[in-house]
Amino acid sequence: MQVDPRGQRMAAGITTVILVIVLVTGSWELLAAQAVVFAVGALAGLRYAPYGLIYQALVRPRIGPPAELEAAAPPRFAQGVGLVFAVVGTAGYALGTEWLGIGATAFALGAAFLNAAFGFCLGCEMYLLIRRVIPLNRSEREVSV
Template sequence: MQVDPRGQRVAAGITTFVLVLVLVTGSWALLAAQAVVFAIGALIGLRFSPYGILYQVLVRPRIGPPAELEDQAPPRFAQGVGLVFAAVGVAGYALGTEWLGIGATAFALGAAFLNAAFGFCLGCEMYLLIRRVIPNNRSDREVPA
């Protein structure tokens, strides 16, 4: 499935804002809500993510169709990475290990900001690197006789 890359930048902008609020307030509940957003994007699909729906309804009709689409696998992987950092952050805040909550949130914020401001999706690049190192159908596997 293909997705509009502009939607990913809008979602990253919203995520950046939410994660800044988490760092300012120390709210593990807000970080947990962001983790749910990440989980929906990673597990169900970007199109069904709350930020994806906001983009489809409020932004895309005003800016028109994209010049090109991109494969959804890398951004979905990136959402999964965000989910891991958000879950670690929630655990840190909820268990009283504030430094862990702050650190995990800050890492997620850094990645979201890179995408929102510069269009550089760190999780997408990780996905592509992993795919190069571990391809799906490796030709060097032994074929049983």
């Protein structure tokens, strides 16, 4: 499956705003809601990700098709990484370990901001690095040697 990278950047922008609000308010409920957004993207697929649906319905019709598409696996992996940080942050805030909530949220915010502002998807780069080290199949292993 291929995805529009502009949609990924828009989703990262929304995520950035949400995570800033979480850091300002300490709202574990809002961070839990963001964890659900990450979970949908990571587990059900980017086609069903809430921010992606907003992009598809409201933005893409106005700006037209992208010049290029990208593979869905790296951004989907990035959603999974975001999910881990959001769950850890939610647990930190909810259980009264505020430093853990702040730290996990700040790491997720950093990654989301890099994607939104510069188009650099940290989770995607992690995915590609992992795939180089641990290929999915034998033909990839032979190519990477």
